[in-house]
Amino acid sequence: MTTTDVRPELPAETPSDAPPDTPLDVEVLRRLLDGRFADLKEQFRAQAPLSLFTPTDDLSTREHRDLTRSRLRELAAWGGHERGFASRWGGGDSPGGQVAQFEMLGFGDASLMIKSGVQWGLFGGAVQALGTERHHAELLGPLLRLELVGCFGMTETGHGSDVSSIGTTATYDPQTQEFVVHTPDPSCRKDYIGGAAEDADVAVVFAQLVTGGEVRGVHAFVVPLRRDGQNLPGVWRGDDGRKMGLNGLDNGRLGFDHVRVPRTALLNRYADVAEDGTYSSPIASANSRFFTMLGALVKGRVSVSGGALSQTKVALEIALRYGARRTQFKRPDGGGEVVVLDYLAHQRRLLVPLATTYALSFAQDELMGEMDELLKVQLAGEEPEPTRQRAFETHAAALKVASTWHATRTIQTCREACGGNGFLADSRLPQLKADTDVFTTFEGDNTVLLQLVAKGLLTSYAQQFSDMDTLGMARFAARDAVVTFAGRSPARSLVADVVEAGRVPDDLHDRAWQLRMLADRERHVTESLAKRMRKARQRPEAERFAAIDDLQDHLLLAGRAHTDRIVAEAFAAAIARCPDPAVAALLSDVCDLHVLALLEAEKGWFLEHRRMTTLRAKAITSAVNALCRKLRPRTGELLAGFGTPRAWLGSTLVG
């Protein structure tokens, strides 16, 4: 026996994992899944330096930070990150392209992905979106070349989701024409800020702007942190230390003790302060101004959603390829040991999330398209149409929530599905789990975002039905709902065709029926929420908080119901535009698995609201099982659709 300290050779993946008789055109599948930025993604796969993708386990915090720093320099030299910026400053006028590259980095070390996102997404993005010519001219070139390293100082130790309540102040002093940036107490220190512990030379600091004795709400300022390697007077930095994951990133804290910056430090696209201290803004309402500023930064949520899906794809590929090799227990008929992926339970654990990953990827692609168009308007110095921008923000929040919770759950399942092997660092699964964990709570806490989604729905609902009488409401049938209700979905027109073509739903695989089920749930949940919310708001002031808070689980359900519908519709739309019938047929099965598994998981609601018979509920469970059986031999093709180069997987569980 040879007993060197390497893993024994892995057995081959089992034959049933090989392509079926008629080989599928995997390239068509991959390009469809890659979506709008397929060319860029192909180029990245072919040309990105492999050195960005070597494993990083068992590094100390110090070593991991050093490695990430040097990889960021390598990436800066290789390029691509500049795409999201205006071409006149060296950019590529392609915000979607920038996020697509971020998504591709998500197949590697997440610390590098997030580190690049801090520099060119959060910091650079804030300068681009909230600043004006003077900031662009001075900062964009250096920050793209990494001559200037920045961080994004929004969150405070005591203030997370509720950005409007942050406590840092920037008080204008007309005598010196400076803002005085100050941290009034330790709960107002900036915290969890990537780059704040070590690397950042400068910060975009969000603070309450005070001028003429009046508080004008949250605005962003460019605040230098050090010069010649020394922190500037009044600037205090702390280190958040070791974290669950993302230890290549130096998260830290910032405090300011009456730090003075020039008047021009204000990122003044949406508001300005004149030399004499006069405040002005093209947006009249302080509330609108605040949300416009935040809205300009939504790209971060779209990025996190994409990155979460990339890490999920890596985890699924590791677990599925391992499951197609690993044997456990002998067949009762003496046919040798059973490959674990041949067990129904294992298929249910892994193939359902695989199907959902496809669904979310198609939804992500639509979101990317919408974002790209809106940000191009912004890059051109214009403002996007408000209704469209709001719908996009709701869509982005919904997808961010869905993708990141999907990542957390799926990577956890993949770890468990690989048993003890999945607990070892060299499987890569622990790193994937640890790094992605914070995705559900940063760039907007998921529980808070889901309520935003629901509130967006309520607004849209109120707008559409404000002039409809009670009888009209009663006539508002589920079928119409799909076509007319609940926010703009880019997949809408294609899906409408599918729905119009729908027959009486005796077939569980009828796409129109599936989509109608989800749309009907969304409609019903939103409608009843609207009614309850109206009542709650009419309560005496002292009872109002409790009355509205009682609806929180209903709000969260509405958010989920909306997300479930738009994701399924995006999948249906992708199938409709698929040019290859064999690929479309395979994807149709994958979509069935995604939707039916979702209906199965949510059958409590559907039965409770008499949208599903008990017979049908049982039939759905059988159909999910049958689809798992059917798709088991197609696993290899579906993974090939992800297009992940083997060298990027970085796991000893995959040969």
Next chain:
Amino acid sequence: MTTTDVRPELPAETPSDAPPDTPLDVEVLRRLLDGRFADLKEQFRAQAPLSLFTPTDDLSTREHRDLTRSRLRELAAWGGHERGFASRWGGGDSPGGQVAQFEMLGFGDASLMIKSGVQWGLFGGAVQALGTERHHAELLGPLLRLELVGCFGMTETGHGSDVSSIGTTATYDPQTQEFVVHTPDPSCRKDYIGGAAEDADVAVVFAQLVTGGEVRGVHAFVVPLRRDGQNLPGVWRGDDGRKMGLNGLDNGRLGFDHVRVPRTALLNRYADVAEDGTYSSPIASANSRFFTMLGALVKGRVSVSGGALSQTKVALEIALRYGARRTQFKRPDGGGEVVVLDYLAHQRRLLVPLATTYALSFAQDELMGEMDELLKVQLAGEEPEPTRQRAFETHAAALKVASTWHATRTIQTCREACGGNGFLADSRLPQLKADTDVFTTFEGDNTVLLQLVAKGLLTSYAQQFSDMDTLGMARFAARDAVVTFAGRSPARSLVADVVEAGRVPDDLHDRAWQLRMLADRERHVTESLAKRMRKARQRPEAERFAAIDDLQDHLLLAGRAHTDRIVAEAFAAAIARCPDPAVAALLSDVCDLHVLALLEAEKGWFLEHRRMTTLRAKAITSAVNALCRKLRPRTGELLAGFGTPRAWLGSTLVG
């Protein structure tokens, strides 16, 4: 502003977290929850060296292993671990006491807990349970004093859950009266073995015993690994390296190249080989022998279940105390910022798992009692009554699955509920999450164990109804089921009283109704599974594997349904024996929350099987919300019931 690198002072926990008007006797609550080993636990809390409980984040693998090693020595000197061994060898004849101490270690660094479990639970336990006088006399003293460090070599790289298929061989050579231990190929190397990488001097090795040319199945052997610091000839060791968690433990691999051990190395309680190679065993069937040996080791599962609950309690206490201080968003009525635990969504996330943790702790205590009695029989050299032993094994598997998945889910939720703070190592939540993650897949993979539970149910079902005619089956009503069906539950007699007293279930808080719902589900699922299984077994041999595999999701459901019932019954029994009416009333609410949240989560099944009306399903959701509101002010008392000394929490999120 003072800006030193420490957290700002935490605000006080909110007044609504203070005890209500009539202070509860928290000691009664704590002692009830502590259960049978309450005295031992109190003593441990008061006397265990605090040095065992200091945080271990940001240690390198090397540092963490060194620390754990030195803590194990400290623990060995302090004592208590010897309880589980026979008093004639220096033990305390209290197997339950040993596991109770393991459980208490679970409030600290899990690496130390598992390290101690490897030495005195797995290694020492195997010597005690599978060996005879000669092994006890030679090994127990030194291993208790840590003069001999051992490991437990069962799992192989290619063979995990299916122990009967391991490939290591131990071939008897009558010429030299030795066994030749051999690893035929790398997939048969022992793997993930705690202590194998560095610390173990000796291993209990599970291998296929071969004598007279005949394979006799899996047996355990004591195999020395090194002498004077050098590995013995033919012994190869590898290192599993960095892991997701438990990095204080040196997991590794073992390979054997024709390593010779004396005939007496066989742990020969259940089988022996004579000098001439003749095999003998008091147990006729090879299968029974194998399962008797494994059954003697079930203590490991009970321990993991207990340890998982301890780690969960720490995580919940951190998240709940943080949630009672952290504010987010202003009240709409101008009443300042809202404490996050005052939000319904936050209560649902954390108070439901708190209630379930209580439920599982009571179930764990019953399991401990049963284990203690059975192992005392074994320590006395007798064999426990087989039916009772089998019921205990099913019970242990069920609880291990429930507790460890509960830990994984709950600690994840706690991490998310603390936002960015929960991602920092100094919150301790990342370490709790990482360390406990493997609990769901070691000491029996949960998915495999849950199927064992279901198979145990089927066996018990078949035995009880083999002589009942069809009419009898039809008359077998749900209510009778609770009293007569589905395995021995130690809580049975008390619960039967509760059920008998049950009125017509118009009240959701009627305990008898709640328990009947769970018992009825278990009965229905098991009954229909039994029918389907019978049909599947009648299929032609070629189709049988697929037919049985099709029932896997049904099997898993049956396992869960059984577990849900026994856990709820244990809770009801604990309330019934509570001496203090105020404590009992509080626990009754906690039990309601646990059961109703479970019924809500499972309403799909209940509606589908017409066990619940849609009106009732909606009422359950309202009841869960109301219980969250009601228990929110009792959080402090319920946490005090855990009895965790503040100094053990080791989190910057708790003052």
